[in-house]
Amino acid sequence: MTTYHFVAASERFLTEEEPLEEVLKERRRHYAEEGREIDFWLVRRPAFLNSPELSMVKKEVPEPSAAVVSTDATFITFMKLRLEFVLEGRFEAPTNSIPEPLASLN
Numbered sequence: 216m217t218t219y220h221f222v223a224a225s226e227r228f229l230t231e232e233e234p235l236e237e238v239l240k241e242r243r244r245h246y247a248e249e250g251r252e253i254d255f256w257l258v259r260r261p262a263f264l265n266s267p268e269l270s271m272v273k274k275e276v277p278e279p280s281a282a283v284v285s286t287d288a289t290f291i292t293f294m295k296l297r298l299e300f301v302l303e304g305r306f307e308a309p310t311n312s313i314p315e316p317l318a319s320l321n
Contacts (some may be wrong), residue, residue: 216290216307216310217286217307218286218305218306219263219284219305219306219316220283220285220286220287220290220291220303220304220305221261221263221282221285221291221304221305221306222283222298222301222303223261223272223280223281223301223302223304224275224277224280224281224282224289224298224301224302225276225278226259226260227279227285228277228300229257229281229282229298230259230281230282235257235283235298236314238294239255239257239283242290250256253286253287254286254287254290255284255286255290256284256285256317257281257282257283257284258282258283258284258317258318258319259279259281259319260279260280260281260319260320260321261280261282261284261317261319262319262320263282263284263306263308263313264276264280265320266306266312266313267312268306269304269306272304275302275303284317288305291303291305291307
């Protein structure tokens with residue numbers, strides 16, 4: 216099982232109101248320079264928020280939602296500080312309630 220860390224907010228906030236694309240593009244460039252594999256993803260309408268263990272988070276995040284998910288806790292802490300108005304959390308996957316950590320709802 217893997218621990219995934221995330222910041223979540225409304226999809227509009229993350230993708231239109233914040234310079235998220237610029238932040239993620241810079242992070243990809245930095246990883247390429249270091250020869251690191253990408254360990255972060257933008258997930259629109261994340262299915263993991265529907266799991267019972269994250270029900271309190273789901274209540275706080277406006278719909279439709281989006282999340283930046285990573286296996287790097289430090290990066291998600293940076294994103295929380297950078298974006299400010301997001302909820303931060305973590306989950307383990309795969310599990311019965313979260314079989315696919317990066318899945319989106321239709």
